Amino acid sequence: MKTIDLRFTINGAKERVSIPPHRTLLELLRDDLQLIGTKEGCGHGECGACTVMLDGVTVNSCLVLAAEIDGRSVTTIEGLRSGDKLHPVQQAFIDESGYQCGFCTSGVILSTKALLDANPHPSDDEIRQALAGNFCRCTGYTKIFESVQAAAKGLEGDR
Amino acid sequence: MSAENRDVRGRNWSTLIGKRLPRVDGLEKVTGEAKYGADYNLPGQLWLKILRSPHPHARIRRIDTSRALALDGVRDIVTGKDFNGWRWGWMHQTRDETPLAVDKVRFYGEGVAAVAAVDEETAEEACGLIDVEYEVLPGVFSVDEAMREGAPLVHDDKPGNVSWEFHMNHGDVEAGFREADHIREDRFETGRVLTGFLEPPAAIAQWNSSGITVWACKQSPYFHYRHLAACFGLPLSKIRVIQTFVGGGFGGTKNDSVAGDLCAVLMSKRTGRPVKFVYTMEEVFTTCRRRHNFVIINKMGMKKDGTITAMQSKAIGEGGFCTAIGPLTLYLTGVMSTLPYRLPNFKHNAYRIFTNHPAGAAMRGHGSTHTRFAAEVQINMMAKDLGLDPLEVRLKNAVTAPHETINGILVKSAGIKEGLEVLKESAAWREKVERRHAGKDVVHGVGVSGASYSGGARQRGHQACSAMVRLCEDGTINYLTGATDCGQGSDTVLVQIIAEELGLGLDDVGIRRVDTAMTTVDPGSYGSRVTLFAGEAAQKAAREVRDQLAAVAARQWNVAAERIAFNSGNVFVIDDPDKSMPFRKLAQIACYAETGAVIMGRGYSEYSPEPYDFDNGYGDPGVNFSFTAQLTEVDVDLETGITRATDFLIAHDCGRPIHPVNVEAQVQGAAVQGLGQALYEEFRMENGRTLNPNFVDYRMPLATEGPAITVVDILTDDPDGIHGAKEASEGSIVSTPPSVVSAIHDATGVWFTSLPVTPEKIALALKARRDRGAE
Known part of the structure; x- marks a missing residue:
């Protein structure tokens, strides 16, 4: 089978793979790199469970061809904590119980990180818009919004 | 832990029950470590x-x-x-x-x-x-088609495509209707809905x-x-x-x-x-399984002062290709209709009909959501007809504990009146007229509803939950449970219950999820039963460990075992502060005594109430009953029909929240799931095909659509619930659709009786009214 070679940065580390050209980024993450913290809900870019950051911008990894990440940088949920120390966004989701079943949580946390990286003091509406691509069936979103607000405060303390 | 117990055991007694603690599954879920089915x-x-x-x-x-x-x-x-x-x-x-x-x-x-x-x-x-x-x-794709004379049969041995029937007749509805000053009969429809796990x-x-x-x-x-x-x-x-x-699960x-x-x-x-x-x-x-869609013909009698005299309902549910859990669905469409209001006469006929569609089955708010929707909207209709305040009508009829319903349900705690009072006192209710036209192009509306839901559902067959609690020699705990946390937070509540008995912290208790070769049998997570039943099992198992340890401590200090207490990581003799040691030390003493000991506790739930009659809907369907009062505010664009739920105020009586954060989260999440049913969600079908089999065409609520939700806990300390607890979440998925529909009526003056109330339905109804006005 024909393969293509890719070089990219994943969670800060340099990586090289040789993969079939039709592989999606989601498949690359889960099947080749064993980064299973990224979840597949619908596989069609509708639910947001597979959200990761590509060069700092959120994408649905199920809609991105792996070939597109050549020379670029990907951040997944596994890349957020440093050692035992959680990223402030992760800590905020624990502190505010911004999750229930947890299946959407990786994607929600990455959407939150991307929002706060770009906009450290988002309004309620901006938070809602930033999360409009992430379905959550469990929480009704209230505790997610509270977690994002707490994360914004936590990051402020970090700066 | 009752207040008296706390006093007896001395100063600085701390409790985990009712504390806003972090959940025990956070680290695994926010780091992506948690492994799901596909992983x-x-x-x-x-x-x-x-x-x-x-x-x-x-x-x-x-x-x-x-x-x-x-x-x-x-x-x-x-x-x-x-x-x-x-x-x-x-x-x-x-x-x-x-x-x-x-x-x-x-x-x-x-x-x-x-x-x-x-x-x-x-x-x-x-x-x-x-x-x-x-x-x-040839197939049958609706209840009407399937019930038609000579219709094709989905199962050759089921004439008329009738999958199941359920009938209740308690009191004398005809006498009740004769007493009424006002009687209405209306037709309601609930939609076929996706459970929606991701x-x-x-x-x-x-x-x-x-x-x-x-x-x-x-x-x-x-x-x-x-x-x-x-x-x-x-x-x-x-x-x-x-x-x-x-x-995510949500039933089915x-x-x-x-x-x-x-x-x-x-x-x-x-x-x-x-x-x-x-x-x-x-x-x-x-x-996969979906919620049944039902047609409900509801007839209610009311006196001029708002007293409900009788209710008669006919509920026809579309079952799809097999029976699944349908008999229980029908039972639940009727048995809970006698709450949360006094209902002296009640008759119910329910039918489940096979069609060539995927199967209808259980979903959060199982059964009750259909008939409660009909009854709640109809109460609001009748209040309007009679010129009464819909909250006052509810307060007039609301049950107070103790109460026995006409179908033999014993209610030992009920906070519906208190919940309704919360709505009545709210600014949203007091200022509803002033707020109506505050927006430019949209009209603001307010609606109310009530609900009751059973916790600790009774199943036919085996229903005991069980637990094993093992003491590790360093004073930590391994807890084996057959219960499943599919997101609702039960792992945290169960760990809390064990830690409470042993005077430990949440971190001291490790929970192991189901492995049927290791854990003990448990019927499952449905019918709001985990906290009540698995909680009872966990508590008993923890108490067995505590009693074994208390006996060791009593020998150490040469006192009666009854005088030994466990709290804040310490073991001590009540009223003798000098006799105290860390729990860890006692664990070591106990495990290394003589040739060594193995300390473990076991427990199972033993709920065995009076016999209940599944065939006639008589007797308790569960251990105890939550009560929910909900106020919903909506903004309706009269031109486009686009409706946004802006605020929910939900006063929920869960007895006593063991973990208040989880209770809020359950009530909030279920309410937004109910909002989906009310405004957005429905499978569209054509000749047996699902036309909207994806999240774009089937519309679950998005983050941009979640209302601001205020949850108020009504505390009633149920005598049969562990630590006073009752269910949380099924109540608010039941109370949300009728309150939303009533709020839309408040804004538009139109009663919508068929879910979901889409912008198209609203725009068409308002246009029809304008056209009539122009004639």
């Missing part, structure tokens, strides 16, 4: 794909698998006949479902054959190479000489465990279901087995290799 793989595994029927109703003439078997990489193919006639169903007399279709298919997308191949692509390609010859049969069903199965092992995301893994034993004729000791993290599909589950096990047996499947979301939308 497990085994060396040498095969991939399973299911060939599904392209017809909603057809006889299978012939299946030819030869071309598919010849494809490189295909290892096995099974069809319905390979299961040797095994069927399953909720009751002995309703076993009408087979793992794959046998002889005929009954809905579009029913499994016809399954392929196991070396990879997913090959399995999928092979499905396309299986030749199936069908004789297409994690599709997935499992990996391995059959070898030690039996069957499956890793599966099950909401009630012990259902699956029994199905596997029955289907494959193995003793339960050879069935090992290992629970993965579960990406994950409480059951799906075709993939059973085919994977069979093909692992036949190939000697592990077999894995992950359903696509399209398979979830088109083949």
Whole structure:
């Protein structure tokens, strides 16, 4: 089978793979790199469970061809904590119980990180818009919004 | 822990119950460590794909698998006949479902054959190479069609396509209607709704000489465990279901087995290799369990002062191709209709009708959501007709504890009046007229509703939950439970209950999720039963450990064991502060005494109330009953019909919140799920096909649509609930749709009786009214 070679940065580390050209980024993450913290809900870019950051911008990894990440940088949920120390966004989701079943949580946390990286003091509406691509069936979103607000405060303390 | 106990045990007694503590599953979930169904793989595994029927109703003439078997990489193919006639169903007399279709298919997308191949692509390609010859049969796609004289039969032995019937008749409704000053009869419709978990069903199965092992995301893994034993004729000791993290449940599909589950096990047996499947979301939308859609004809009698004198309901539910848990659905459409208001006379006739659609089954707010919707909206209609305040009508009829309903439900705690008072005092209610036209192009409306839901649902058959609590020699705890946390937070509540008994912290208790070879049997997570039943089991098991440790401590200090207490990580003699040691030290003493000891506790729930009559809806359907009062505010654009729920105020009586954050979260989440039912969600069907099998065309609420939600806890300390607790979440999914619909009426003056109330329905109704006005 024909393969293509890719070089990219994943969670800060340099990586090289040789993969079939039709592989999606989601498949690359889960099947080749064993980064299973990224979840597949619908596989069609509708639910947001597979959200990761590509060069700092959120994408649905199920809609991105792996070939597109050549020379670029990907951040997944596994890349957020440093050692035992959680990223402030992760800590905020624990502190505010911004999750229930947890299946959407990786994607929600990455959407939150991307929002706060770009906009450290988002309004309620901006938070809602930033999360409009992430379905959550469990929480009704209230505790997610509270977690994002707490994360914004936590990051402020970090700066 | 009662206040008296706390006083007896001395100063600085701390309790975990009612504290806003972090959940115990946070770290795994925010780091991506938590492994769900699709995250497990085994060396040498095969991939399973299911060939599904392209017809909603057809006889299978012939299946030819030869071309598919010849494809490189295909290892096995099974069809319905390979299961040797095994069927399953909720009751002995309703076993009408087979793992794959046998002889005929009954809905579009029913499994016809399954392929196991070396990879997913090959399995999928092979499905396309299986030749199936069908004789297409006429189908029935609505209750009306299915009940018509001479309609095609979904099951040849079920005349009239009647799947199940349920009837209640308590008091004298005719006498009740004679007493009434005002009687209304209205028709209501509830929609067919997706449960909406984001994690599709997935499992990996391995059959070898030690039996069957499956890793599966099950909401009630012990259902699956029994199905596997029955289907494959193995003793339960050879069935090992290992629970993965579960990406949402909400009833139905994950409480059951799906075709993939059973085919994977069979093909692992036949190939000697592990077999894995992950359903696509399209398979979830088109083949999995969904909420029934119901037509409810509701008749209510009311006196001029708002007193409800009688209610009579006829409920017809669309069941789809098999019975599933339908008998319980019908029971629940009636049995809870006698709460939350006094209802002296009640008659109910319910029917479940087979159609050539996927099966209707349990979903959060099971059964009750349909009939409560009808009754709540109708109460508001009648209040309007009589010129009464809908909150005052509810307050007039609201039950107070103790109360026995006309169908023998004993209510020992009830906070519905207090909840309604919260709504009455709110600014949203007091200023509702002033706020109505505050917006420019939109009208603001306010609606109210009430609900009651049973916690600790009674099932037929085995219903005890169980627990094992093992003391580690360093004073930490291993807790084995058969209960499943599919996101609702029960792991945290159960750990809290154990830590409380032993005076430990949450971090001292390690919880192990279901592995049927290790954990003890538990019916499952449904009917708001985990906290009540698994909690009771956990508490008893923890107390056994505590009692064994207290005996050791008593010997150490030469005092009576009754004087030993556990709190804040310490063990001490009550009223003798000098006699105290860390829990860890006592654990070491106890475990290393003489030749060594092993300390463990076991417990199971023993709820055994008065007999109940399932056939007539008499007696308690659960341990205790939550009460919910809800106020909803909406903004309706009169031009486009677009409606946004802006605020929910939900006063919920869950008895006593053991974990208040979880209670809020459950109430909030269920309310937004109910909002989906009210405004957005419905499967659109045409000739048996689901036309909107994806999250774009089927509209679940988004983050931009979630209202601001205020949850107010009404504390009633139920005497039968552990730590006073009752259910949280099913109440608010029941109370949300009628309050939303009533708020839309407040804004528009139109009663919408068919869910969901889409912008199209609103715009058309308002246009029709304008047109009438112009005539």
